Amino acid sequence: MKKHVFIIGGGVAGAEAASQLVKMGFDVTLAEKETQIGGKLNQWDRLFPSKRKAAEVLDFINKNLVDSKARVLFNTEISKISKQNGGYKIYAGIEECTADAILISTGYDVFNARIKEEYGYGIYENVITSVDLEEMFRNGNKIFNSNKEEPKRIGFVHCVGSRDEKVGNHYCSQVCCVTAVKQAMEVKEILPRAEVYCFYMDLRMFGLQFEDLYRESQEKWGVNFIRGRVSEAAENIDGTILIKVEDTLAGRPLKMKVDLLVLMVGFVPSAGTTEIGKMLNLDLTPENFLKPADEHLDTSSTNLKGVFIAGTCKSPKTIADTFADARAATLKIKEFLEGSEK
Amino acid sequence: MNQDWGYGINKDRQIDFDRNDRRLAEYIRKYVPSYKLCISCGACTATCSTANLTDFYNIRRLNIFLMRGEIDEIAKHIDKCMFCGKCELVCPRGVNTRQVILIMKEGIKKIKQNEQL
Ligand SMILES: Cc1cc2nc3c(=O)[nH]c(=O)nc-3n(C[C@H](O)[C@H](O)[C@H](O)COP(=O)(O)OP(=O)(O)OC[C@H]3O[C@@H](n4cnc5c(N)ncnc54)[C@H](O)[C@@H]3O)c2cc1C
Numbered sequence A: 001m002k003k004h005v006f007i008i009g010g011g012v013a014g015a016e017a018a019s020q021l022v023k024m025g026f027d028v029t030l031a032e033k034e035t036q037i038g039g040k041l042n043q044w045d046r047l048f049p050s051k052r053k054a055a056e057v058l059d060f061i062n063k064n065l066v067d068s069k070a071r072v073l074f075n076t077e078i079s080k081i082s083k084q085n086g087g088y089k090i091y092a093g094i095e096e097c098t099a100d101a102i103l104i105s106t107g108y109d110v111f112n113a114r115i116k117e118e119y120g121y122g123i124y125e126n127v128i129t130s131v132d133l134e135e136m137f138r139n140g141n142k143i144f145n146s147n148k149e150e151p152k153r154i155g156f157v158h159c160v161g162s163r164d165e166k167v168g169n170h171y172c173s174q175v176c177c178v179t180a181v182k183q184a185m186e187v188k189e190i191l192p193r194a195e196v197y198c199f200y201m202d203l204r205m206f207g208l209q210f211e212d213l214y215r216e217s218q219e220k221w222g223v224n225f226i227r228g229r230v231s232e233a234a235e236n237i238d239g240t241i242l243i244k245v246e247d248t249l250a251g252r253p254l255k256m257k258v259d260l261l262v263l264m265v266g267f268v269p270s271a272g273t274t275e276i277g278k279m280l281n282l283d284l285t286p287e288n289f290l291k292p293a294d295e296h297l298d299t300s301s302t303n304l305k306g307v308f309i310a311g312t313c314k315s316p317k318t319i320a321d322t323f324a325d326a327r328a329a330t331l332k333i334k335e336f337l338e339g340s341e342k
Numbered sequence B: 001m002n003q004d005w006g007y008g009i010n011k012d013r014q015i016d017f018d019r020n021d022r023r024l025a026e027y028i029r030k031y032v033p034s035y036k037l038c039i040s041c042g043a044c045t046a047t048c049s050t051a052n053l054t055d056f057y058n059i060r061r062l063n064i065f066l067m068r069g070e071i072d073e074i075a076k077h078i079d080k081c082m083f084c085g086k087c088e089l090v091c092p093r094g095v096n097t098r099q100v101i102l103i104m105k106e107g108i109k110k111i112k113q114n115e116q117l
């Protein structure tokens, strides 16, 4: 009889793992709480590093998943998981399934910018997040402030909800620096006359092509970079936003009026990730992501035999790294199910 | 003796790390260890009313002078802090900024009185 793998979460990680596992000859069920596959990708317009449409990547995973004929349960959340005959019994929506292995790919949530009250998200209309800006891009590249005017000056605040003791998140979310650079260029493409400023503490351009994007943003698009952490934002009577920062390289405090302020929100473990982690009593990292069995030698297994993890439920990641991680997890699952793992 | 010869020896501009006075830096590191975590982001300066209105070297710059051992520079500025604590609210590294100022004052006083730090 074919072994059965139950996957929780159908973002890039879960969807890619599902089609790969079917190819390897396993039965696969994928439970997704939403009505569509793709997770966060459904909210993005164009992707770094190449600015290809997110829809292209979505088409790829959707097509593979359909072709694989993996069983997909939409609108389905997990209420309970118990051990049974060396495997697991999973209560998924109205169904009860048994599985020989479980893959958790429940992803991340973006940091709730309202918590960082001093930036005024949810209070001032012209303070938005990187997620809101993607939505503007997807809705036909129309960038307006609350007065329905095209913004003349736009600021990007890096590290919102990341690298911040005050919100309890010490870690770097990895992708927001390059996302800010990508979005800054896109803004300049749409509004060539607008001034764009990025306020950063460090620019973390770790990917092979990321530094080139940074260069391009300066050379081709004239994006400005100011090294300093924005301390606070306030609203002027006309709805513009006054920000305060130190230009640390000049060594002087600086104030600036912007028409639109974009907060680069970081990654936190998704509600689903936290919930499933608790349900199974999985080990967590100090940052509350799901913890791999070994940081170098086995990043796909967990402290629970037969339970595996992939994607951003483990740590912030790019899409490319999420794909690679999902494929790595399928190999580990195969090893486990075919009994070669001790 | 105090004749003006019309030329003198220019003090060079380098930070001389082999000679700098690390006493105060070590003292602060011991009593306010969170200051070691400063990443010079400038949020404290941005929010500090004194730094916005005067030439006050805020927590970030004080740390740089401290590491360089330029105690005189620190002594010149330190009394300008009003202890309002705004800098502490915005610091992403959780530096105990007011304690920094307090201990710095204490250390400088001891140095001036030639006391052991
Ligand atoms: C603003 C922004 C822009 C970005 N742009 C790029 C980019 O241009 N290029 C790039 O490489 N990366 C980008 N990223 C990163 C990218 O979004 C992630 O790498 C990718 O989405 C991770 O996929 P995932 O499958 O791990 O997680 P997710 O996309 O979060 O998928 C998790 C899935 O699990 C489901 N789920 C959660 N809990 C449960 C549950 N209990 N039961 C069932 N289902 C559940 C969710 O509904 C979701 O479908 C960006 C990130 C941000 C914040």
Ligand code: SF4
Pocket: A158, A159, A160, A162, A163, A171, A172, A173, A174, A175, A176, A177, A178, A202, A203, A204, A264, A266
């Ligand atoms: S990637 Fe950049 S913006 Fe995001 S947390 Fe890291 S340093 Fe901050």
Ligand code: SF4
Pocket: B044, B047, B048, B049, B050, B051, B058, B059, B080, B081, B082, B083, B084, B085, B086, B087, B088, B097, B098
């Ligand atoms: S406590 Fe001192 S340094 Fe900090 S913000 Fe107030 S005046 Fe400025």
Ligand code: SF4
Pocket: B037, B038, B039, B040, B041, B042, B043, B044, B045, B059, B060, B087, B090, B091, B092, B093, B094, B095, B097
């Ligand atoms: S806010 Fe904190 S980390 Fe940033 S410069 Fe000031 S003391 Fe250093």
